[in-house]
Amino acid sequence: MTKKEKEINKKIKAVERLAGMFKANGANRIKTVKGYRFVLKSF
Amino acid sequence: MSSNLFSFGQLSKSNFPPKIILDTNFVLNLTHSCTNHPTGRNVSDCIDFVKSLIYDGCEIFIPQIVINEFCHQVFLNVLSEYIHKNNLKINKIDLYKQKPQLIAPGYTQIKNALAMMDKIIATVDLKEEGVKVRDRAIVIMQKYNFLPSDAFISAVALENGIHSIASQDVYFAKNIAKENGMKVFMPEILLPR
Numbered sequence: 001m002t003k004k005e006k007e008i009n010k011k012i013k014a015v016e017r018l019a020g021m022f023k024a025n026g027a028n029r030i031k032t033v034k035g036y037r038f039v040l041k042s043f
Numbered sequence: 044m045s046s047n048l049f050s051f052g053q054l055s056k057s058n059f060p061p062k063i064i065l066d067t068n069f070v071l072n073l074t075h076s077c078t079n080h081p082t083g084r085n086v087s088d089c090i091d092f093v094k095s096l097i098y099d100g101c102e103i104f105i106p107q108i109v110i111n112e113f114c115h116q117v118f119l120n121v122l123s124e125y126i127h128k129n130n131l132k133i134n135k136i137d138l139y140k141q142k143p144q145l146i147a148p149g150y151t152q153i154k155n156a157l158a159m160m161d162k163i164i165a166t167v168d169l170k171e172e173g174v175k176v177r178d179r180a181i182v183i184m185q186k187y188n189f190l191p192s193d194a195f196i197s198a199v200a201l202e203n204g205i206h207s208i209a210s211q212d213v214y215f216a217k218n219i220a221k222e223n224g225m226k227v228f229m230p231e232i233l234l235p236r
Contacts, residue, residue: 011163015093015094015159019074019076020075020076020086021152
């Protein structure tokens with residue numbers, strides 16, 4: 001594996017760890033658009 | 044539809060951004076899963092998009108103002124959890140003013156998230172301060188009736204020569220896409236028809 005590939009893998013793992021790290025369990029924080037659910041609408 | 048608005052799935056060789064800024068709502072939707080909707084597409088769509096950017100060498104930037112808003116939301120979540128668990132009927136801000144120490148659990152969550160973000164973002168710092176950025180933000184704020192944070196995110200992008208933003212805010216996206224050369228990537232379902 002090249003240095004560049006290792007670098008990419010490190011970043012991909014970071015994205016996977018970051019994804020869904022927080023739980024949004026308040027209905028008021030979820031905006032639904034035709035089945036697509038958003039965490040919030042205030043930003 | 045503006046030719047500068049693209050869905051995440053429309054990322055291709057012809058529109059691939061060398062550099063991109065992530066808007067606050069993008070970062071929040073990437074990091075927050077919805078516990079009552081485990082199959083919600085928001086997280087997976089954001090992951091796939093960011094992975095595609097990484098594989099093809101795009102430099103990813105997250106401005107300080109986005110981090111500020113992100114931290115703010117994490118603290119609001121912590122307060123919301125406390126209100127829910129204790130079955131209180133109180134506004135989150137009022138609760139914070141009464142008991143500011145309640146937001147303490149949020150610090151660890153923020154540190155963990157930032158540690159991961161640091162691995163993803165470009166190593167070059169954005170130029171986010173100074174009169175040029177401020178004045179450009181004021182112009183954008185007035186031009187599109189943006190709130191300050193959206194105007195500053197746009198100004199930071201333009202002043203740093205970054206012409207792509209990932210966002211999930213329809214009003215922000217369709218307006219900032221009018222700026223010369225600015226491309227906005229967003230979920231397909233939100234693209235104006």
